[in-house]
Amino acid sequence: xxxxxxxxxxxxxxxxxxxxxxxxxxxxxxxxxxxxxxxxxxxxxxxxxxxxxxxxxxxxxxxxxxxxxxxxxxxxxxxxxxxxxxxxxxxxxxxxxxxxxxxxxxxxxxxxxxxxxxxxxxxxxxxxxxxxxxxxxxxxxxxxxxxxxxxxxxxxxxxxxxxxxxxxxxxxxxxxxxxxxxxxxxxxxxxxxxxxxxxxxxxxxxxxxxxxxxxxxxxxxxxxxxxxxxxxxxxxxxxxxxxxxxxxxxxxxxxxxxxxxxxxxxxxxxxxxxxxxxxxxxxxxxxxxxxxxxxxxxxxxxxxxxxxxxxxxxxxxxxxxxxxxxxxxxxxxxxxxxxxxxxxxxxxxxxxxxxxxxxxxxxxxxxxx
Amino acid sequence: xxxxxxxxxxxxxxxxxxxxxxxxxxxxxxxxxxxxxxxxxxxxxxxxxxxxxxxxxxxxxxxxxxxxxxxxxxxxxxxxxxxxxxxxxxxxxxxxxxxxxxxxxxxxxxxxxxxxxxxxxxxxx
Numbered sequence: 001x002x003x004x005x006x007x008x009x010x011x012x013x014x015x016x017x018x019x020x021x022x023x024x025x026x027x028x029x030x031x032x033x034x035x036x037x038x039x040x041x042x043x044x045x046x047x048x049x050x051x052x053x054x055x056x057x058x059x060x061x062x063x064x065x066x067x068x069x070x071x072x073x074x075x076x077x078x079x080x081x082x083x084x085x086x087x088x089x090x091x092x093x094x095x096x097x098x099x100x101x102x103x104x105x106x107x108x109x110x111x112x113x114x115x116x117x118x119x120x121x122x123x124x125x126x127x128x129x130x131x132x133x134x135x136x137x138x139x140x141x142x143x144x145x146x147x148x149x150x151x152x153x154x155x156x157x158x159x160x161x162x163x164x165x166x167x168x169x170x171x172x173x174x175x176x177x178x179x180x181x182x183x184x185x186x187x188x189x190x191x192x193x194x195x196x197x198x199x200x201x202x203x204x205x206x207x208x209x210x211x212x213x214x215x216x217x218x219x220x221x222x223x224x225x226x227x228x229x230x231x232x233x234x235x236x237x238x239x240x241x242x243x244x245x246x247x248x249x250x251x252x253x254x255x256x257x258x259x260x261x262x263x264x265x266x267x268x269x270x271x272x273x274x275x276x277x278x279x280x281x282x283x284x285x286x287x288x289x290x291x292x293x294x295x296x297x298x299x300x301x302x303x304x305x306x307x308x309x310x311x312x313x314x315x316x317x318x319x320x321x322x323x324x325x326x327x328x329x330x331x332x333x334x335x336x337x338x339x340x341x342x343x344x345x346x347x348x349x350x351x352x353x354x355x356x357x358x359x360x361x362x363x364x365x366x367x368x369x
Numbered sequence: 370x371x372x373x374x375x376x377x378x379x380x381x382x383x384x385x386x387x388x389x390x391x392x393x394x395x396x397x398x399x400x401x402x403x404x405x406x407x408x409x410x411x412x413x414x415x416x417x418x419x420x421x422x423x424x425x426x427x428x429x430x431x432x433x434x435x436x437x438x439x440x441x442x443x444x445x446x447x448x449x450x451x452x453x454x455x456x457x458x459x460x461x462x463x464x465x466x467x468x469x470x471x472x473x474x475x476x477x478x479x480x481x482x483x484x485x486x487x488x489x490x491x492x493x494x
Contacts, residue, residue: 022402033402033429036401038402038403039402039403039428039429040403040405040428043405086435140479225429229428237372294405294406295406295408295426296405296406296426296431298430298431318428318429319405319406319426319428323430326405348408348424348431
């Protein structure tokens with residue numbers, strides 16, 4: 001267990017306390033689980049309006065070098081060399097078994113690549129990248145930078161006031177912009193399924209920027225609790241739950257992240273296994289699960305077929321506030337992965353009927369022009 | 370006048386003659402956050418003090434609710450099963466869980482009264 005005194009605070013620690021956040025330990029940080037309104041209200045507010053999330057615990061870094069994109073491709077199955085300047089791509093670091101070491105965002109900033117990785121994996125990832133790419137590219141960490149996520153249908157309206165060019169950015173693009181007088185790297189992206197922005201800002205400006213954003217009339221704060229239910233309804237995997245070193249991108253439903261050229265050329269860790277699964281299919285698949293009743297099925301819940309034979313397990317499960325009932329994701333044997341398949345979820349020893357459903361539970365509303 | 374007693378696990382029981390009404394405290398609902406599912410016992414179930422009486426699920430996790438006293442389940446509050454948010458809104462009133470026919474109406478005497486429970490909760494902060 002982590003001792004409370006060992007927990008780090010993000011640069012916005014005092015900001016959360018002033019907003020009466022309920023603070024919990026997460027990935028070595030004191031993080032806001034929710035603020036005064038609670039998870040369900042914060043979730044609904046994000047879907048209908050716009051919320052500000054502090055995600056500064058995530059790992060940010062810059063990868064430099066003339067050969068940086070080609071070098072990074074030796075660690076990920078994504079097409080990085082053909083990523084145009086100003087664009088971003090979601091990809092994964094893989095291991096030799098085809099498992100996922102982490103999922104991450106890669107942005108082409110022209111002179112360098114910008115990386116954002118999970119908080120729980122950042123030490124691992126940065127060591128892995130620096131060691132594997134030594135001599136080919138230089139990794140510079142940004143440990144003091146904050147990362148603010150402004151998420152929801154009114155995010156563009158708010159950003160349009162504080163930084164007019166942001167309004168015209170497309171989903172999965174990034175630009176250097178001044179936001180409320182602060183120099184920032186702004187990306188039109190997020191992990192809620194809604195339109196929104198992720199704003200990387202230096203330590204000297206982050207508090208002022210957070211205050212400027214929260215003072216906008218449309219904006220309320222939201223914590224990690226709402227972030228989790230929002231991403232689950234959006235069918236987005238959480239590292240450590242839905243994807244890990246034992247799950248491949250094909251099993252996780254992430255085949256779409258493997259570029260055409262990378263499928264032909266391979267050349268990333270575990271590519272033999274991953275490319276074989278792409279051609280022949282995998283034995284299990286991450287699927288959406290909709291319980292028929294009201295009881296949530298949590299991670300590790302056993303999934304059976306209608307005859308009671310074990311066919312998999314739940315990896316994320318909660319109450320979906322927008323769905324208005326329980327939602328879950330989990331791995332099932334491929335024969336049971338078709339949407340509409342009836343399954344049972346073993347909750348406290350009782351088989352609860354559920355159905356395999358297509359993800360996401362709530363349609364994505366990204367801004368694509 | 371009915372007396373209400375509290376447990377260290379943050380349940381309450383209000384003694385009404387030979388029956389006891391059981392729920393969770395305001396401190397408990399605040400710690401749990403928004404409740405989304407409540408599993409209540411069957412009417413007629415025999416429950417001993419300290420046994421699992423109900424399961425509550427917040428957005429984040431499932432937790433067990435233990436019975437403060439021993440008895441037979443005489444009634445359950447279907448309204449909180451239908452709308453768990455009622456427990457967050459009014460934990461000591463409309464948010465009650467179960468009415469027990471008490472095995473021993475004096476059993477609750479060993480539990481904390483309101484003042485002792487308030488002091489206990491302050492010590493947890």
